[in-house]
Amino acid sequence: SRSLNLAVIPGDGIGQEVVAQGLKVLASVLPQDVKLETKEYDLGAQRWHRTGETLPDAELDSLKNHDAILLGAIGDPSVPSGVLERGLLLKLRFAFDHYVNLRPSKLFPNTATPLAGRPDIDFVVVREGTEGPYTGNGGSLRTGTPAEVATEVSVNTAYGVERVVRDAYERADSRPRKKLTLVHKNNVLVYAGHLWKNIFDKVGQEYPEVSTDYLHVDAATIFFVTQPERFDVIVTDNLFGDILTDLAAAVTGGIGLAASGNINPTGAFPSMFEPVHGSAPDIAGTGKADPTATILSVALLLRHLGFEAEAVRIEEAVSADLAERDGATARTTDQIGDALAVRVAS
Amino acid sequence: SRSLNLAVIPGDGIGQEVVAQGLKVLASVLPQDVKLETKEYDLGAQRWHRTGETLPDAELDSLKNHDAILLGAIGDPSVPSGVLERGLLLKLRFAFDHYVNLRPSKLFPNTATPLAGRPDIDFVVVREGTEGPYTGNGGSLRTGTPAEVATEVSVNTAYGVERVVRDAYERADSRPRKKLTLVHKNNVLVYAGHLWKNIFDKVGQEYPEVSTDYLHVDAATIFFVTQPERFDVIVTDNLFGDILTDLAAAVTGGIGLAASGNINPTGAFPSMFEPVHGSAPDIAGTGKADPTATILSVALLLRHLGFEAEAVRIEEAVSADLAERDGATARTTDQIGDALAVRVAS
Ligand SMILES: CC(C)[C@H](C(=O)O)[C@@H](O)C(=O)O
Ligand SMILES: CC(C)[C@H](C(=O)O)[C@@H](O)C(=O)O
Numbered sequence: 001s002r003s004l005n006l007a008v009i010p011g012d013g014i015g016q017e018v019v020a021q022g023l024k025v026l027a028s029v030l031p032q033d034v035k036l037e038t039k040e041y042d043l044g045a046q047r048w049h050r051t052g053e054t055l056p057d058a059e060l061d062s063l064k065n066h067d068a069i070l071l072g073a074i075g076d077p078s079v080p081s082g083v084l085e086r087g088l089l090l091k092l093r094f095a096f097d098h099y100v101n102l103r104p105s106k107l108f109p110n111t112a113t114p115l116a117g118r119p120d121i122d123f124v125v126v127r128e129g130t131e132g133p134y135t136g137n138g139g140s141l142r143t144g145t146p147a148e149v150a151t152e153v154s155v156n157t158a159y160g161v162e163r164v165v166r167d168a169y170e171r172a173d174s175r176p177r178k179k180l181t182l183v184h185k186n187n188v189l190v191y192a193g194h195l196w197k198n199i200f201d202k203v204g205q206e207y208p209e210v211s212t213d214y215l216h217v218d219a220a221t222i223f224f225v226t227q228p229e230r231f232d233v234i235v236t237d238n239l240f241g242d243i244l245t246d247l248a249a250a251v252t253g254g255i256g257l258a259a260s261g262n263i264n265p266t267g268a269f270p271s272m273f274e275p276v277h278g279s280a281p282d283i284a285g286t287g288k289a290d291p292t293a294t295i296l297s298v299a300l301l302l303r304h305l306g307f308e309a310e311a312v313r314i315e316e317a318v319s320a321d322l323a324e325r326d327g328a329t330a331r332t333t334d335q336i337g338d339a340l341a342v343r344v345a346s
Numbered sequence: 347s348r349s350l351n352l353a354v355i356p357g358d359g360i361g362q363e364v365v366a367q368g369l370k371v372l373a374s375v376l377p378q379d380v381k382l383e384t385k386e387y388d389l390g391a392q393r394w395h396r397t398g399e400t401l402p403d404a405e406l407d408s409l410k411n412h413d414a415i416l417l418g419a420i421g422d423p424s425v426p427s428g429v430l431e432r433g434l435l436l437k438l439r440f441a442f443d444h445y446v447n448l449r450p451s452k453l454f455p456n457t458a459t460p461l462a463g464r465p466d467i468d469f470v471v472v473r474e475g476t477e478g479p480y481t482g483n484g485g486s487l488r489t490g491t492p493a494e495v496a497t498e499v500s501v502n503t504a505y506g507v508e509r510v511v512r513d514a515y516e517r518a519d520s521r522p523r524k525k526l527t528l529v530h531k532n533n534v535l536v537y538a539g540h541l542w543k544n545i546f547d548k549v550g551q552e553y554p555e556v557s558t559d560y561l562h563v564d565a566a567t568i569f570f571v572t573q574p575e576r577f578d579v580i581v582t583d584n585l586f587g588d589i590l591t592d593l594a595a596a597v598t599g600g601i602g603l604a605a606s607g608n609i610n611p612t613g614a615f616p617s618m619f620e621p622v623h624g625s626a627p628d629i630a631g632t633g634k635a636d637p638t639a640t641i642l643s644v645a646l647l648l649r650h651l652g653f654e655a656e657a658v659r660i661e662e663a664v665s666a667d668l669a670e671r672d673g674a675t676a677r678t679t680d681q682i683g684d685a686l687a688v689r690v691a692s
Contacts (some may be wrong), residue, residue: 075533081543082536090534114571116462133479133500133535140537144544148504150537154479158494185585187421188436189479190428191486191496197427198490218592225460225571225596239531243589246564250571 003035004305007066007270011044012084013279014289014333015072021291021337022070022298025317029302029310029344039066043088045076054087060095068301069272072294073279086136093129096269098262099160100167101129101238102300103245103276105228108322111253115225121252123231126168127241129262131160132192134238156192156237161199167265168235169207178210179232183220183240196237220244224251249276256290257318259297263304273301287332292318295340310344317343349381350651353412353616357390358430359625360635360679361418367637367683368416368644371663375648375656375690385412389434391422400433406441414647415618418640419625432482439475442615444608445506446513447475447584448646449591449622451574454668457599461571467598469577472514473587475608477506478538480584502538502583507545513611514581515553524556525578529566529586542583566590570597595622602636603664605643609650619647633678638664641686656690663689 008023010016023038030036041059048054063069074089093101107113107121137153165182172180182200186193197214204212215223217240223230224247236244249258258276275293283289296318303311317340325331331339354369356362369384376382387405394400409415420435439447453459453467483499511528518526528546532539543560550558561569563586569576570593582590595604604622621639629635642664649657663686671677677685 081533081539085533086536114462115460117460133498136536138500138535138537140541146504146508148541150502150541152479152500152502152535152538154484154498154500156496156498158488158492162492185588187427187431188585188588189484189498190432190482191484192498193427195486195494195496218589221567221589221593222596222601225593226600239534242531242534243564243567247567247571247593250568254572255568 002033003037004030005065005067006036006038007063007069008038008040009043009069009071010040011072011074011279012046012076013073013281013284015044015074015279017284017287017289017333018275018291018294019070019072021333021340022294024337024341025295025314025344026298026302028341029313030307031310044074045079045084048079048084054084055091060091063092064269066270067305068270070294070298070301071272071274073275073277075279076281090134090136092272093262096262096272097264097266098129098272099164100261100263100265101127101241102261102263103127103241103248104259104300105245105248105252107252108257108319110323110325111257113251113253115228115251119227119229121228123228123248124171124233125241125245125248126164126171126233126235127245128160128164128236128238130238131156132238154189154192154237154239156195158195158199161196162203165196165199165203165235168233169203169210172210172233173207175232177232180210180212181220181231181234182212182214183217183234183236183244184214185217185240187216192237200235217244221247224248245276255293257292257296259293259300261297261300261304271301271304273297273304287334288330289333291333291337292340295337313344314340348379349383350376351411351413352382352384353409353415354384354386355389355415355417356386357418357420357625358422359419359627359630361390361420361625363630363633363635363679364621364637364640365416365418367679367686368640370683370687371641371660371690372644372648374687375659376653377656390420391425391430394425394430400430401437406437409438410615412616413651414616416640416644416647417618417620419621419623421625422627436480436482438618439608442608442618443610443612444475444618445510446607446609446611447473447587448607448609449473449587449594450605450646451591451594451598453598454603454665456669456671457603459597459599461574461597465573465575467574469574469594470517470579471587471591471594472510472517472579472581473591474506474510474582474584476584477502478584500535500538500583500585502541504541504545507542508549511542511545511549511581514579515549515556518556518579519553521578523578526556526558527566527577527580528558528560529563529580529582529590530560531563531586533562538583546581563590567593570594591622601639603638603642605639605646607643607646607650617647617650619643619650633680634676635679637679637683638686641683659690660686
């Protein structure tokens with residue numbers, strides 16, 4: 001009999017609430033013969049306040065023994081900015097070599113978008129997850145004085161860029177439109193930009209069916225709001241991907257629906273799935289959090305582990321649920337989870 | 347009698363066409379007693395192809411002798427990406443210490459916006475212009491091989507951040523809403539981010555009337571499309587400012603209307619005014635380029651040099667012109683320039 005051994009990191013703020021709904025839907029959609037085991041990890045702001053730890057080695061080791069990780073949200077105003085982000089979330093992405101940060105964007109029927117004319121949006125951003133300005137290289141000198149100098153170093157390697165670019169070509173090649181756009185800023189960040197562009201062009205020769213183009217990141221934001229339907233697959237650097245995927249979430253109905261996967265395609269380490277949104281401490285505990293992004297992240301998790309039919313069931317359930325949502329009656333976190341759990345079971 | 351001694355760099359693509367309209371409107375709006383002198387500098391793609399030069403020292407020296415610089419657009423597909431941007435445009439911004447890159451965003455009446463509901467947008471981005479990831483620090487090792495490493499170093503100094511933050515507080519303090527938002531990514535770029543945040547908080551103590559907040563750059567893009575009316579003045583780093591101002595232009599009717607000033611507030615060097623848009627080689631020579639962004643940049647130039655009434659006349663003329671524009675009949679570059687020249691004269 002098959003099994004699914006999941007690590008769960010609810011994290012901070014609304015993390016706990018949305019993860020509970022994700023697990024509810026997961027339990028409901030899984031075939032009877034699959035044994036689901038979950039282990040919860042107490043990591044995040046509370047743990048840090050209690051012990052000063054963000055991600056101890058023992059926990060990091062233990063996390064390796066799971067098929068995948070489901071994460072809620074990390075970050076709290078009571079913790080200095082960067083401590084949990086760098087010490088926990090990014091540490092996981094880097095330690096488990098999550099070089100494909102996968103973020104699909106789709107405008108579901110009947111969802112609100114700030115864009116007039118409801119363009120037909122259905123693209124996926126392949127964000128590099130282990131390099132760029134996220135490496136933590138940098139420092140500050142004469143900190144806190146009028147003579148302070150602070151640096152941040154974006155580190156980019158042919159090794160790191162080629163593997164994520166290749167993954168993006170594979171995804172583009174498997175989609176009907178077969179279109180791949182590289183986003184960077186190679187007219188200013190010439191060293192990193194030229195590395196990305198050269199590898200993008202070189203790998204492209206192996207994918208003659210994929211049509212390609214290049215956009216500077218500033219220009220890309222324009223197209224995200226004026227012509228988002230032009231995009232199919234986008235590949236980009238860690239920081240540009242961070243910025244673009246929040247914007248993508250905003251134009252496709254908001255951060256309450258945006259799912260993501262931090263994927264290690266080699267399988268050497270477990271991949272990690274999480275909503276794009278943060279811990280939203282202002283609404284934690286109110287039942288106002290939309291768990292849909294987490295539930296869609298569970299679909300990405302299932303697809304990654306080979307449960308394609310179950311992933312599709314979740315995505316179709318969300319689509320149907322949204323189509324029938326009555327904007328006038330707000331549902332609680334729990335009610336949305338319940339509704340989706342019922343739909344995927346049936 | 348007063349005089350205005352202007353350097354003009356038409357540059358590439360549509361640069362020549364839009365600058366011609368800017369100068370036409372400038373000549374029309376200036377009081378009779380002001381003697382306008384202009385000197386055109388042949389810089390850009392053609393010069394580079396002819397001589398291999400982007401900005402020779404002699405030209406740089408000569409440019410110092412002007413009250414201000416009006417620039418059209420720089421960049422051409424026939425020139426390797428980065429050569430003209432770094433060697434000419436950014437060289438000017440850095441050599442003349444243009445640390446305030448001023449980019450106002452206003453949704454004029456009757457202009458198309460991709461946003462549903464036409465929110466009331468009227469904010470200004472104060473983008474740092476001489477530091478951050480734009481310094482050209484970085485390099486590449488084993489270039490072109492599978493072992494390549496390419497770095498980009500963002501350099502941030504207390505000196506550089508404090509002066510631009512102070513400028514932004516001054517601007518916020520002089521506006522009715524008195525609101526200033528810092529945009530950075532201090533949960534990941536902790537060294538640069540904390541430098542920015544600490545200085546932002548420290549200088550804020552001198553401006554008790556200005557209300558402040560902080561947004562991560564990814565979250566800021568969300569608000570640009572869901573709630574742009576929340577912004578009054580934004581201060582941010584060079585790269586985030588680049589990205590955000592293109593998005594701001596997109597939501598306020600497009601890059602055809604977005605003006606900018608590269609300002610050295612000390613007056614040690616001439617400030618430079620340019621549309622936010624690029625050289626748009628695809629429409630160069632067709633008469634389709636909208637010169638309004640350049641004409642609004644002329645208004646910023648006039649304001650900077652103390653011609654406040656004339657600046658307002660141009661801005662009111664643009665507003666009135668847009669209000670009466672008939673979307674059905676497209677006007678040429680020249681026709682828009684003529685119409686605005688007539689309006690500001692009357
Ligand atoms: C919380 C933060 C470190 C993170 C990031 O910048 O990657 C978040 O914004 C995201 O997009 O997952
Ligand atoms: C052309 C390019 C170097 C420039 C920049 O990145 O600053 C442009 O995008 C701008 O915003 O003025």
